[in-house]
Amino acid sequence: MAWFKTLDSRAEGIELSLAVWERIKWEQGRGGWIADEEERIVRLERFQGMNGWKKFACYVLVEKFVLNGMDGSLVLTFDFRHSIKLRSRWE
Numbered sequence: 001m002a003w004f005k006t007l008d009s010r011a012e013g014i015e016l017s018l019a020v021w022e023r024i025k026w027e028q029g030r031g032g033w034i035a036d037e038e039e040r041i042v043r044l045e046r047f048q049g050m051n052g053w054k055k056f057a058c059y060v061l062v063e064k065f066v067l068n069g070m071d072g073s074l075v076l077t078f079d080f081r082h083s084i085k086l087r088s089r090w091e
Contacts, residue, residue: 014075016067024065028080045088053090061085 047053061082067075 016076024078028063028082041083041086043086047090049090055091057089057091059087059089 045056063080063082065076065078065080067077069075
């Protein structure tokens, strides 16, 4: 079992089956998720357009798992950031 506590440090929490937690991590691993807390990315982007640019944006893929209770109430949300799935855009 995996135990999750609330953010506001109350004594409440939920217990999640280890099989469910392992499946969530396995699904994310297929998408390129890395389990480190922090990751530094160094990437070079070159503008190839003819005119100048005014805005540069960088996007990272974020997937969210949402677990609901039997009554439909929200129980747990978990975000996975895929730092190897970056997209940049020049405008």
